[in-house]
Structure formats: structure tokens, C-alpha cells
Amino acid sequence: MFNVTCVTKDEIREFAYKSGIDIVGFASPDCLFKYRDLLTNRYENGLSCNIEVNDIEKRINPYILLEDVKSIISVAVSYNVVYEADSPKSAYGTISRTAWGVDYHKVLINLLEKLRIFILSKCNDAKTVLLVDNNPLLERAIAYNAGIGFYGKNNMIINEKYGSYLFLGEMLLNIFFEPDKKIVSKCGSCTRCLKACPGKALVGEYKIDANKCLSYATIKKGYLSDDTIKKIGTRIYGCDTCQDVCPFNKTAKRVIKDEFIPRGLKPKHDLKEILSLNKEKFQEVFGPTSASWRGKNTIIRNAIIAAINSNDTRAVEPLKSLINGESAYLRGYSAYALSILDGENSLPYIEKAYFKETDVSAKMFMKKAIKKIRGEVFEDNER
Template sequence: MSCIKKEEVKAFAKSIGIDLIGFAPADCLKKYKFFLEERKKWGYECSIEERNPDKRVSPEFILSDVKSIISIALSYNVEYEIKVFDKNFGIISKSSWGRDYHLILREKMRNLCEFLKSECPEANMVSLVDNNPLLERAIAYHAGIGWFGKNGLIINEEYGSYLFLGEILINKYFEPDTPQESKCGDCDLCIKACPTKAIEKPYLVNANKCLSFITVKKGKIEEELSKKLGRRIYGCDTCQEVCPFNKRAKKVKREEFLPTNLLPRYSLLRILNMTNKEFREIFGPTASSWRGKNVIIRNAIIACVNLQNRDCVEHIKKHLKSESPLLRGYSAWALSYLEEEDKALEEIRKALKDEKDDFAAKMMEEALQRLER
């Protein structure tokens, strides 16, 4: 590229706090189309994924004359001591401890794009953070950011896998960086640790069984997967926590990723009683807010059942009259496990009598059947 050297771009990226940067060929994703088609046949796709494999491997759908893809990564492996202030707590994934990473990455990429534009005025580019169908981990791999772990995440030897990824498509050619060879060896700790065995075999993850997805899934969660959620309210870090590379990964001083209002161990009772205003204040600034308040409350209800926590009962009862069919249904489900049998039967029958929504009514009927066995 005549207007700027790759090393100059990397140096500027480092100067604005980007931890890792690399360059991938524009056509690096084409070879993944067959894998995506096979994965679809196996039923491993989840509902939040793009279903058209062509869009997942074709950056030209976004920038027609793309010549290179710049991949960046920010570590969120911050130094923070987790404290428990309430025995009735739910677990928040590390990816949602601080400010919404989408905002942080977009700001970094905006600065990088402005720099590129100042050096190459004729360049066209598009920056991306999760708002696109492309296989961003595959892009990061081909850009030399790290290798694929057996859990499907990108692992960097210095920073581990606690990485937020972003991409810039640009219509200028850069010499690609070299992909890294895997250093996982015969380690299979992530496979063994996965609570749902979602890592079907090395490098193959069934997204529908992954608890990170389950916490943001709409509607009803299968009973067996509900049990596996434990206390999880948003996300799952289990496969990353056992990874040897994460145990020795470099810590970063990045205040924006430190917890503020939303603590890593957050009160279930506070979640159950959240108003819309409180949800916006507590969860709103983080990456965990995008599915909305009702999904978060549903997960708290499930956590109460998994903990057999009867402190939650009176708070759960209120949701039998919620505006949300999801919460009405899940309240009945929870009461069938936590409330005294006679009381639960009475309350659920009364709620079912007035219920107009099919989803909520079905969950109430199932709760009654469970109690009447």
C-alpha cells in the first residue's frame, strides 16, 4: 500500500491503546462456507446467528471493493477482586463487568479509521463490532491475533482469550500477517469443564448448548439446560477460567472494563425487583442489557430454583401478574419448585384462570401437572 506502511498502522494502534492488531486477506473466510453448511445440518446454529453462509464469509457484501481486513483486539482481563455482598447472588460474565465493549471498540476504531483516512484520503473503510454476520474469530486467526482454542475462542499467548474483537474492512491492500499455530497441544480442560458438553469435540461447539447463548435465548429454556445454568445471569466463563493461557495471561489496567453498578456477583432479589429505570441504570451501560430486563429476570428466577432459595418466593410471586408472559410463565414454573404445594397450587390455578397468553398458560399448566403428580 503506497500511502502508508503496515508497521505505521500497527504503531498508531498501539499508541491509542489497542492491544493487538493484524491484517487478514479479504478472501480469508471463503473456505469456511462448507463448514458453516455442515454445521447448519448438524443443528449447531443458534437463533442469533446469520443463517445465510454466503453473508458470513463475504466481506464484499459490506464493502464491495474490500482488499484487506484489519483485525483488532482489546483485552478485558482486568485486575479485580470479586467480593460477595449477598448470599443470594447471580453471576455476571467478565465480558459484561464494565462499560459496553461495543462503545469502547468503536471509539478505538474510529480513531484508527481517522488516522488511515488522514494518510490515505482516497481509502474507503467500514468498521465492525458484532453488528455484522462475518466470522470475526476466523478473521482474527488469519490476521495473526491468536489461534483457535478447542472451545472455538481465539487465544493469544500474552493476553489469553479474554479478548474483544473488532474489524475494519478497507479497500487498500496490506500484506497479510501469518496465522499462529495452536499451542493447546493435548490439553482438553475446556472440553471437560463445559457444564453442558457444548464442545462436542475439539474446535466444534454446539451453540445451542453453550450457556453463554442460553442466558440470552428468548422464551423457554429446556429443563436440563436450566439446571446447568446454576447462578448464571449473563454469559458463562467456565471454559475460559480453566484455560492455562488465561491463568497466566497479562492483566490490563483498563478502568472502563471494571465493574461499577453491576457487580460480578449481583443480588438475585434486587434483579427480581428491578424497575425499568433501575435496569437502565444497572445493566444499561454494560453489554448485558441488549436482550432486555425480562430475560435477565427470567435468569434470576431460574437461579433461585437451582439454589432452592425460598427467600426468592415472595419476590417471584409478584411476577405472576407481570406484563410479560415470559415472567408470568416462569413465575409459575418456579413456584412449583419453591413454594409450599398447597399455596403453589392455589396461586397458579388462580393465575391460569385469567391467563390469555399461550406460552404463559402452557408453563402454568406444566407447573400444575408437576405439583399434582
Template sequence: MKNKEKIIKFANSIGIDTMGFTKCRKFEELISEYEYRNLNRFKVEFEEEEIEKRINPFLIMEEGKTIISIAIPYFHEDNKKVNNFSKYTVGEDYHLVVKKYLQLICGYIEELGGRAEAFVDNNPLPERYIAYLCGIGFVGKNNTFITEKYGSYIFLGEIITSLNLASDEPIDKDCGECNICIKACPQSLLKENKIENNFNKCLSYITQKKELSDDEIKSINGRIFGCDICQDVCPLNKNAIESNFSEFKALPFMVEDKIENIIAINNNDFKNKYKKCSCGWRGKNILIRNALIKYKHKNKMDVDNIEKNINSPYIKDYYNRLFKR
């Protein structure tokens, strides 16, 4: 059995059934797109500034020969019970969960005599484009990566290895004439030509920003972290198969906590609850701020008990903007 087949078999044994392989190379075909997006200020603050770092995997592993793209599904029916949070945030932090499984594969690759490094959102490479080259799906008009089995409810991870493994071919599929997500986007940011999509306007991004304008406060419209609209309306997600990874099932507090609980959360509760989820990476105050905005949207004006619990100048500023004008 060849190394590629051995790696696929091992991945299957730990529950991973969606993966592909492509040659490790510089993705110079993306330079003009990145230059255009930088020029038009479409890049969001979380993206890498230097284009060379985005297209050159050899800066990460000089002896890299193959990039393996892996998709791990996160959708569970129970996650629909959680309001105000994107589905990907309601279980355990995917950075840790996906990395755990990728490291198991890396360990196996090392047993085969290769070097391997795993990445989950912690490298500047174009993971959706790499996944496309690996043949495991395609990039939709809403810029999510869509697989046949799990729709877009997936996390992507990459492994760069020194093993020279046969490449897969991209699949010949796209969204066709469907524009449902474009019409459904509350920010009207999605365009037919994906390069024109300005994700600085995306509600998912706005809920994670440190500072919000008055218009952005209004646009959040009660969301606490993320936005799933373009995924929820996608026809290719209607029959998405439920995840076999129990780690991504909604944690109990995600279902049970009320807005008031989030507003009043202390450091210890945050550490024991939301810090365990991917929505915790931006810190406690972002969640409290967005919960305050949600409270305002619900027309709750009994704010005396809330005000006395505020000890952060950052939260106090948003409290005053929302309730004291």
C-alpha cells in the same frame, strides 16, 4: 514510514497492542464447514443464515483491500467479585467501547487517504478465523480466540479498508493435547474436532435464549448471563495480563446488586444500569427470568413479595413454572 507501520503506531498510541492484517478476499475455504454446521443444525439463532454473507467481505465494502483484526483485552481482577455474570459483561458495553477505538483508527486511515469501516459483532464475517489469518492468536478447542498476552479474555473487532497493506502470517500454535476445557464443560458439548461443537447447548447461549425448556432451566444452574467455565479452566488464561482499558472494570452495581434487586428491577433502573452493559442487549426480562431461576436454585421460597412486582406475562409464565407447580 509505510502506512501499515503508521497505523500500528497510531493504534499503540491509544492503547491497542494486539492487531494484524490480512488480504480482503472471499473465504471460500469455509463453505464446506458452514454447510456441514447448517445441515446438522449446529448454527445458533444469532448467526447469519446466508453463507455467502459470511464469507464475502466485498458485500460490505466493494473496494476492500485489507482486513485489520484487533484484539482488546477485558480481564480485570476486580471482575472476579461479580457472581452469576460472565466477566465480559460486567463493565461498559464492549460494542460501544471497542467501536469507539476502532473508529479512531478508521479516522486515522482516512487521513492517510483510505476508506475504512469498523465492525464489532455487527457483521457476519468469521472474525475468529480472520484474527487467526492476521496472526494475533488461534482458535482454541472451546472455540474462543486465544492470544499469547491476554489469553481468551479479549474482544475482537475488524476494520475493512481500501488501503492495500501487507498481510501477516498465522502463528503455528494450538491447544495440543490439552483437553481441560472439554472435560470441564458442564454441557459436554466440546469435541476434539471443533466443527462438531453444537453451541445450541452452550450455557452462555442458553442464558440468552428467549424461551427455555425445563431441561434448559435446570442446566442454567443459577447463571444470570453467560458462562466462563471453559475460559476459567484454560491454562493459557492463568497468566493473562490484566486489561489496560478501565472501561471494562466491573461497574459498582454489578458487585452490589442482589438477586432480589434484579428480579424487582424497573425500566428506569434497567436503563441506568444493565442497559449500559453488554448483557443488556437481550432486554430486561431475560435478566429477570434468569434471576428468578437463580432464586429458585437458592431454595428461596419467600416469593410473595416477588409475585406482586411481576407485571409481564412472559415473566409471570416463568414464575408459575418455577414456583407454582
């Protein structure tokens, strides 16, 4: 075993706090093995979504990443910044707090890198692996086992001082540290998040159906169900509702962190501007944030849905351009949105697009749009 006296937990905490990490905890690398049955159950009951890695071993076994791992340091950085978002007069789409400011992956990895350098300065043979959302290990479970916070009924990790607006990161290392104590849930009889969830994704206490979660819907590619289209509202990226209603976040410490203050991308961003994004403008506005990874078309699809849900007639002009664009599913969604927002005026545009359309799903959406304008019933078997 590695010489444990080369650096202490207190020294690591002290350095971490000075460099900008808000919470630090220590967990055993074996702490995840007990989640095997829970994960099996989730997969078997269809509660996982298709961005989750289904290989259970990769989710619970840190030894795959570092053969002689002895401890996991879990770190949390609050993004509960002091910032009041403006409400524009025109229709807007909402951006989750997780995508405000600079991409948190970069911020967290820099902080972990500093911590690694500090540990190496004390223990020069230490082996480490740094993780920030870039692998399938169960990071919330690590944070819970490291005493970062308790599991809320909304499945978030809640720290009594900082609440749940926390970015998490981990360092696997071959130095043994005594694990910190877990914290039992303090939700008590509260059920605010369960009642407020617009996707009805919190299917029980501490149980989430990822397929119903609107945060997942905003990053899922392609077509969404009619039900999801209604529920997603004006969300462009992510959903914060189950955290916004949590009493622990009402009293949580607010932090001053320039890196998480919104810049080009606003928390309530003008819809017409999103609908008109070209490649260059997308890079400029979304590129520096964590909302860019799912790409321009998914963001524009969400903006089309938001325009429908907020009855934003300013969207008509960009929609007339999108109906002839490169993306088939955006052509389909644009036709449908035009039928709602512009009715009969758009019929010639939609019919023209319909006759030249070759994509089956886009054509179906266009047919649905045409029938809607003509007041005809669209049968499900016309799909």
C-alpha cells in the same frame, strides 16, 4: 491498487497500541471463502443457533460491505482486567466478564474510529468500513487469519500473551497490506475446556454446538428446556467457564482498564434485586452494559431460574408479583419457581393466577406447579 506507501503496517500498529488496542493483525479479504463448506456443514448438522445469520455469503464475503476491499485489519482489546469480584452473602446471579463495565461495542468502535482518522490523515482517499459484532462476517476467523491468536479447542481465539478474554473488531479497507502469519494451535493434549463445559456444547475439538452453549441459552428468548434450566445454574448473562479453566488465561497479562471495571451491574449481582427490576431500574443497572441488548424479561427469566437453582427463598416476594406481571413466560416461570421455593404457602397465589391465565404455555407451567405442590405427577402430554 491504492498507494501502499502512504502508511505502513508498523505505523498502524504503533498508533493502535498507543491508543489502547492490545493486538493488531492484517488479513486478506479472501481469507474467509475457505469456510464455506465448514459453515454449510454446521447448518446442515444443526450446530448453529437462531441468532446466527444463515446466509453463508454474508458470513464470508467482505466485498459485499466494501467492493474494493484489499485488506482487513483485525484488532483485539483485552478485558482481562485487574478486578476481584466480591461474593455477596445472599444468593446471586453471575454476569459474564464480557458485560463488565461499559458496553464494549462503544469502546471498540471509538478505538477503530481513531485508527481510521489516523489512516485517513496519511492516505486521504482511503475507504474503510468499521465492524464490531454488528454484522455476520466471521470475526474470529478473521482474527485467526490475521495472526491475532490461535483457535483453542473451546473455539475461542487465544493470544499467548493476553489469553482469550479478547474483544474483537475489524476495519475493512481498500489498501493492500501483506497478511500476517496464522498461528497454529498450542492446545496440545489439553482438554480442560471440553471436560469443564457445563452445557456439553463442545462436541469435539474445535467444534461447538451453539444450541447447547449456555452462553446462548442466557440470551435465547422464551422458555428453556428442563435440561437447560438445570445446567444454566446461576448464570444471568453469558458463560465464561471454558475460558476460566484455560491455562492460557491463568498466565495471561492482566490489564488496567477502567472502562471494563464493573459499576452498577456486579459480576455476582444480588438475585432479589434483579427479580425486582422495573423498566427504569433495568436501564440504570443494565443499560450501560452489553448485557442489556436482550432486554429485561430475558434477564429476569434467568434470575428466576437462578433462584430455583440456588434455592433462594428471598425470591418468593418478587415472584408473587411477577406471577401477575405483563410477561406470559415470566408468569409461567414464576409459578413454577414458587412451587419449588415456597411450596404449599404459594398454592393460593398460583391457583388464582392459573384460573385467570389465558396464555397456553404459562397455564401449562402453572398446572405443573400446582401438581408439584399437591404431589401429583405432571404428564408430558398435559403440555
